[in-house]
Amino acid sequence: MNRVSDEALDTLFREAHTHSAWLAKPVADDVLRQLYDVMKWAPTSANCCPARLIFLRSREAKERLRPALSPGNVEKTMAAPVTAIVAYDLKFYEKLPKLxxxxxxxxxxxxxxxxxxxxxxKRNSSLQGAYMMLAARALGLDCGPMSGFDSFKVDEEFFGSGKCEECEEEFFPEGHVKSNFLCNLGYGDSSKLHARSPRLEFGEACTLL
Incomplete structure (x- = not known):
């Protein structure tokens, strides 16, 4: 396998920041579809693919999320073009005959x-959430992952009965999908970034046996 360029590594990791301030630039639905079409190929245990994503794009959808957010996450979430709810399906195994x-x-x-x-x-939806962030960065988006929210409120509001906008079919009616974390997506305002926080060195985090 060919090694990716240093420029790509900078985009995905070394120069990528967690964003809290956003430009007033919408994210096209086609970009979100591309994002999923990239991330879906990354590995999971037995190809189980348990992650389920809801992309909140409208003000109305964001307001449904507001009561579940920690105070420090409200403003940046309301300002983000998209907030992804990364969740996991406890009945993922029903799709294993296909997958x-x-x-x-x-x-x-x-x-x-x-x-x-x-x-x-939980483990594999977390992996898929990380893949989503890498796919987003590869497609020119910035990310702001968050864990400051009331998962019970999110699950009650978004993973009960509802209908898909495109197919009009009911989704998540049985309460078997649970939220894992949130991630704001969009085009970050780089002028509002804080200085990069340090990371652990190899010897502080890794052991060679």
Whole structure:
């Protein structure tokens, strides 16, 4: 596999910041579709793909989120062009016959094991959320991930009964989708960035055995 350029590494990691201030520039729906079409190819356990995403784009949708936000996250979330709710589906195993067809018994590995279901869903949706951020940066977007919110309020508001705008079908009616974290997306206002916080050096975080 060819190594990506230093410019790409800067875009994805070294020069990428967490953004809290946003330019008044909308994110096109096609960009969000491209974002998903890139991130979906990244690996998960048994290709289980448990992440479920809701992209909040309208003021009305953001207002539904407001009561669940910690005070310090309200202003930046209301200003962001898009807020993604990264969630996980506790019934992800129902899709394994499609996603992992070469092992027909994989669904049953999870179906009667609630502890394995939850740990797998949380771990892999977190991975997919990180993949989403990398895909967003690769497509020219900035990211502002957040964990300051009331997950119970988010789940009650967004993962109960509702209808998809495009297909008009009901989604998440059984309460088996749970929020993991939030991530604002858009075009960050670089003039409002704080100085980059330090990171641990290799010897402080890593061991070679």
């Amino acid at each position: 992992f067809p070469h092992n027909p018994g994989m669904r049953e590995v999870f179906a009667n094991n609630p502890q394995l279901i939850e740990s797998t869903a």
